[in-house]
Amino acid sequence: MHLEQGGDRPIDVVIADDHAVVRDGLRAVLERDASVFRVVGEAGDVPSIVRAISAHKPDLLTLDLTMPGGSCLAALPQCFLAHPPLAVVVVTMREDPGYARQALRAGVRGYVLKEAEPAQLLHAFRLAVAGGQYLDPQLGAVMVSGHTGQAALAPLSDREREVVRLVALGYTNPEIAERLHLGERTVKTYRARAVEKIGVSSRAELTAFARREGLIEDPIGISARLGRPPVLP
Numbered sequence: 425m426h427l428e429q430g431g432d433r434p435i436d437v438v439i440a441d442d443h444a445v446v447r448d449g450l451r452a453v454l455e456r457d458a459s460v461f462r463v464v465g466e467a468g469d470v471p472s473i474v475r476a477i478s479a480h481k482p483d484l485l486t487l488d489l490t491m492p493g494g495s496c497l498a499a500l501p502q503c504f505l506a507h508p509p510l511a512v513v514v515v516t517m518r519e520d521p522g523y524a525r526q527a528l529r530a531g532v533r534g535y536v537l538k539e540a541e542p543a544q545l546l547h548a549f550r551l552a553v554a555g556g557q558y559l560d561p562q563l564g565a566v567m568v569s570g571h572t573g574q575a576a577l578a579p580l581s582d583r584e585r586e587v588v589r590l591v592a593l594g595y596t597n598p599e600i601a602e603r604l605h606l607g608e609r610t611v612k613t614y615r616a617r618a619v620e621k622i623g624v625s626s627r628a629e630l631t632a633f634a635r636r637e638g639l640i641e642d643p644i645g646i647s648a649r650l651g652r653p654p655v656l657p
Contacts, residue, residue, distance in 0.1 A: 434462035435553050436482040440473045441515070442491040446538070450486055450515065453542045454549075461549070469493035478506040483553050487532070489516045489523060490639075495582045497530040504531060511552040515545070517638040522579040524563055534558040584618040585639060587611060591627065592634035 437454055439447045447466050454461040461484075465476040470493035477485065485503065489496055503510055513534030514527045524535045533552035536545055537560050548558035580588065583604075590600045597615070601608040622633050 434458070434460055435484055435549070436462055436464045436480060437484045437486065437549070438465040438467060438473075438476045438480055438482045439463060439486050440467040440476070440491065440496070441486075441488040442468050443488075444468070446488070446515075450545075453545055456542065457546055461546075467491075470496055470499050473499055474502045474506065477503040477510060481507045483509065483511060484549055485510055485512045486515050486549070487512055489514060489518055489527070490582065490585060497527060497532075500530050500532075511555075513548050513552045513558070515540075519560075519563060520579065520637075521563060524559065526579055528557075528559075535563065536560055537563070580618055580621055581614075584614050584621070585637075587614040588618050588622075588630060588634055589639040591615060592631040592639065 439450050439454075441447050441450070447468075451463050451466075454463055464480045464482055467473040467476045468491070470491050472493075473485070473487070473491075473496070476482075487496055500512060503512070511534075512532045513536060514524075514532050515536050515538055516523070517538050518524075519537060527535055533555075534548040534557065536548045536558065540548075540560065551558045586604060587600060590603065595603070597608050597611050600606075601611045604611070606614075619630065622630065
């Protein structure tokens, strides 16, 4: 592993996020300490994460929680198999302790919010590569206190989040089924499960949840990828 303490080589990093502007931002932060960190690859979807780890064998993977192409956390076993020394730090907008617990159980060594200061990010990265763990201080305090919301007890699956996002953008069940290549009954099941976990009773509440979780933070960009104009509630 290319540890800073060894003084031989920089720490090799793969940045995984489906937003290019976020990848550029993380790259800029890492390049502030170019003698320590070296970005060797980027990934914009889940399959490309596994390919990047296999190709570059990096010391560190910075990982967004929600990306196209599958479950980010479910892809980690393949990443660890391809390169066992890999350290993973989640960099996310999700402040829900449930997601943090899920990530830590999956082998993640750090959980940092995207609003963190650059120095906090770099500290988390160094600590993870050195074999330690880092958790956002405010989130850690909530987890220790035990005051968590319903979503923490039952976090949404990646597919449930996709359905919630499309519902919040105004898509009907048949349209969602077509775009996700699912049966309409399956979409209804995912939607019902999500509504039960979130604890909402109306589309307006579901949309408010989606905005709060960052699922429709960029509705125009999302809709462009889906091939239709945005339908804002």
